[in-house]
Amino acid sequence: MKKKVMPKNSEWTIELLKKYEREIAQIAEKFNLDTYRAQIEIITAEQMMDAYASTGMPIYYHHWSHGKQFLTIEKNYKRGHMGLAYEIVINSNPCIVYLLEENTMAMQILVLAHAAFGHNSFFKGNYLFHHWTSADAIIDYLVFAKKYISQCEERYGIDAVEEILDACHALMNHGVDRYRRSPQLSLQEEKARQTEREEFLQSQINAIWKTIPKSKKKSKEPEKRFPTDPEENLLYFIEKNAPLLETWQREVVRIVRKIAQYFYPQRQTKVMNEGWATFWHYTIMNELFEKKLINEPFMVEFLHHHTNVIYQPPFSHPHYNGLNPYTLGFSIFRDLQRICEEPTPEDKRWFPDIVNTNWVKTLDFAMRNFKDESFIAQFLSPKVIRDLKLFALADDEQKNELEISAIHNDAGYQYIRSTLAKQYDLSNIDPNIQVYNVDRRGDRTLTLRYYQSSQRPLSENAKEVIKHLYKLWGFPVKLETVSEEGSVILTNIHPEISS
């Protein structure tokens, strides 16, 4: 007969952690959670701060901004302004999970369920992570990046490397591909080569036509822009086209770009990822409790933490700091489960495809095939909107008053849903800035275009970013704003033309 494990007090031991891990793994199997093998590491508070400083990665190249991050965290932590996260989990294979040694036994179980099973299965299952990251290679790549950058520092000096890194970091959010690039490119190349061949053959046949003098009109045709199509991945453009960069500098640009790309899915799935992990730690803890593997005091402690995690202060609260992704994600997943099992007439109208389906399968489908934007657009139910009392507020600079445009009623659900979905669309969070043209015949000025939406201006920082871009490009950089009506205004130029 299986021996029951029941911790007596809140002290944890590795043995006990292993036992619980096994129990949780059984529950996870029941719910078909597919995970990478986990590597669970117990770390101290200081190590946790180290991990924080390098955006959670176990290995990262050295940079002063990480030092700044570390100092900030250290200060806040030492003064008691903030607590540390209970865990950090890394999208790698094996999936690295850091547990803080200060956690109590109940916390460690919660964290195991949350990170080693929740996040882990999300990393393995979600399409964006499949598409953009390779969990098997990331640690190796970070090792390579760290080595490469420290070699560069030895060879070219810390300052030279730092300058490039600073410039790249400023463009990091605009250094990701939103669509697959390489297969398209190779196809294009193939086609280009094919046309080349065709043309060659044609020229052999029509040799006689060569003798006819060319018309002069042709040269008057406007010069083609470069790049022919606007490029939204600024770092990619720099890496491939900046004329003055040395090989090692290009490699550094590439490293920053690759890492930015690695984090791209995480930025797009904050709500889903946290919601999914929270949903699973909640479900798993309740299963453990039902199996009598944890007792009431543990459950009370767990619920206390869980409630803290999913607390959403109302907008008027002094602690209000935006929508809590844990709350939103957890509410949506929980409600999906409810819709599958106990649908109301309202749900039947809103979600005809998923009422009375197997909730495990439905949730799995939702986890695998969406990102925050589409997930909210698809699954935010009227009940969640009511529970969270969501409302839409329109803020138009031209008007003196803010206006409530929708509240949680029949007329508003759809509107709130689509507006909230847009709010999580990264292209709405990051301004749409693209490389428009390079003055190839002139002074090689690089022109960026900011395509404005909703008349929103760029922040003052743009000036500084342009300076960084200038360092990489080596020739003047111009930023133009294209308004929705199509008019083009020069916004920034560096170096400034002295009149």
Place this chain on the structure above:
Amino acid sequence: MPRFIDRRSQSRHKSAVNRQRFLRRFKAQVKKAVSNAISNRSISDIENGEKITIPTKDIREPHFHYGYGGKQEIILPGNQHFIVGDKIKRSPIQVDKNKSNASNEGEAEDAFDFQISTEEFLDLFFDDLELPNLTKTQILKTNAQKLIRAGFTIQGTPANINIIRSFRGAISRRLAHRGALKRRLNDLEMKLKKLTPNEENTFSISTLKKEIKQVKNRLKNIPFIDPFDLRYNNRVRQPRPTAQAVMFCIMDVSGSMDETKKDIAKRFFILLYLFLKRNYETIELVFIRHHTTAKEVPEQEFFYSKETGGTVVSSALELMRDIITHRYPASDWNIYGAQASDGDNWNNDSPRCRDILMHDIMPHVQYFAYVEIMARQPQSLWEVYQIVKESSKNFAMQPINHVRDIYPVLKNLFSRQHPAIPLATENLQ
């Protein structure tokens, strides 16, 4: 099956490098904060770390993002009583707040502050003093030497014979010599065996036998050990940097030295001590105070006990000389002297001070610094010390008139050494 790893004891201080990078990058700002700290707080706790504050705007990392303005629609939670169409007045504060975060979010948001450690503080502190040059030219001057092993030689004293090496040589020599002879012996013996003893062969047999005898003799005569085999341990002398230092603090405690003057003297000693501490593993301190007679005292007594009376400086210098001869031989110790006085001295004593310094002290010490605190006018001591200064390069003197002068004076004292290097090059030309 997952792996559990207890990392708690491993890889600490991962961010140390990043932290250094941060300090390096903002050195100018940090330095400024450090020099402010020096002027603001008492030197007695200068060895503690320091809180550094840097304006946030200097360390910002810019990105492209939206500024305030245009049309926006946001979803907020926790609706209490709004219905569609409600209009809310835009409060002027809200606009202001969004437009410029810096202006009214409070100073706290505007400054980035953090703590630096003692070492970092001292590094920055002395970095300003521009001492590294001195460290190379003066401080690491070495007197002591040590013997270190340096392989083997073929000459030496019998005491240094290396037995193993010598025998190894002997064996190989014997093997080498014997080999050829043994082969020859074998050949000869084989030949001898082949010859049947008859009339014809008598002659050749006897020659063979003779030859065999010769070879055997030669074999026997190979010496077991030969002078040629001998190897001796070789040792060479190598200069050894002395890692220990002694610092003499000499202070006038006569009636004319009041509390303020003593305080200045103390601060000067502390700074010098801190500086030396960065360069040596161990520093011993000797406190000598004097009025008409000199006495070696513990630190507490040195600074805080009250004395009165006249002043005979030479008594202290004599004591220092004696202590050096008895306890701190110059070959083993880096000796530093620091003297603080208000310049008063019994006039007839001053020439004597000069003599002791020039003949008995200066040749042994690395450096001797004299500060004259709030002297009313140049005194006799100052004049004779000028003579000492001209004759020895490692002697320095400075007047101090105010607490705030100490730091620049220390800087001066040490930067004085710099011209010594250009001088040398001039000579070469």
